[in-house]
Amino acid sequence: MAVEHKVLSTIHSAFAVSDIERTTKLFTEFLGFRLVARDVGTPELVESLTGVCGEVKLAFVKSPDGHMIELVEWGNDKKRVQGRVDQVGWWHIALEVDNFEKALKHAGEYGLTIYNRVVERDEGTRRVAYFRDPDGITIELAQRPRSRG
Numbered sequence: 001m002a003v004e005h006k007v008l009s010t011i012h013s014a015f016a017v018s019d020i021e022r023t024t025k026l027f028t029e030f031l032g033f034r035l036v037a038r039d040v041g042t043p044e045l046v047e048s049l050t051g052v053c054g055e056v057k058l059a060f061v062k063s064p065d066g067h068m069i070e071l072v073e074w075g076n077d078k079k080r081v082q083g084r085v086d087q088v089g090w091w092h093i094a095l096e097v098d099n100f101e102k103a104l105k106h107a108g109e110y111g112l113t114i115y116n117r118v119v120e121r122d123e124g125t126r127r128v129a130y131f132r133d134p135d136g137i138t139i140e141l142a143q144r145p146r147s148r149g
Contacts, residue, residue, distance in 0.1 A: 012070045013067070014070040014072055016073075017071050018078040019134075022111065026110045027069065030106065030112075031095060032064055034061065034062045036068065040058065041055065041072075054076050055075045057073040057075075063095070082136070085115075090138075092138035092139065093139055095142070096143065096144065099143070100142075111134045112131040112132065114129055115129070115131065115132060116130070122145075125144070128141070128142040
């Protein structure tokens with residue numbers, strides 16, 4: 001069957017967080033995103049969209065290359081997803097950094113813990129590691145030669 005529509009762009013990705021201030025600080029100070037907006041979702045609007053009734057706090061942050069992320073703090077009991085990398089539906093966000101050593105050095109100051117270890121490839125010119133924030137959000141940080149893409 002032929003598709004009669006096309007995706008024009010990515011609007012944003014979203015993460016449910018337990019502490020919007022802490023996570024906004026992680027994204028803006030440590031990861032270099034820009035805070036674009038803050039908002040509050042009213043229970044009526046939120047329930048109409050999601051089927052879950054509750055007020056939410058929202059923060060929108062934009063990456064240096066323009067990808068928007070919506071951070072959502074629900075007013076209800078904060079239950080963390082207990083996912084593993086080998087489970088269906090698991091996800092992560094991968095971000096390129098210009099100085100892996102400095103990012104690694106300061107990651108803990110923003111609540112990030114490394115999953116396992118740093119992996120080096122191509123004679124050390126590519127470095128990558130998975131980190132988890134206090135809410136379980138997995139962030140992959142990588143440094144790679146710019147000429148190789």
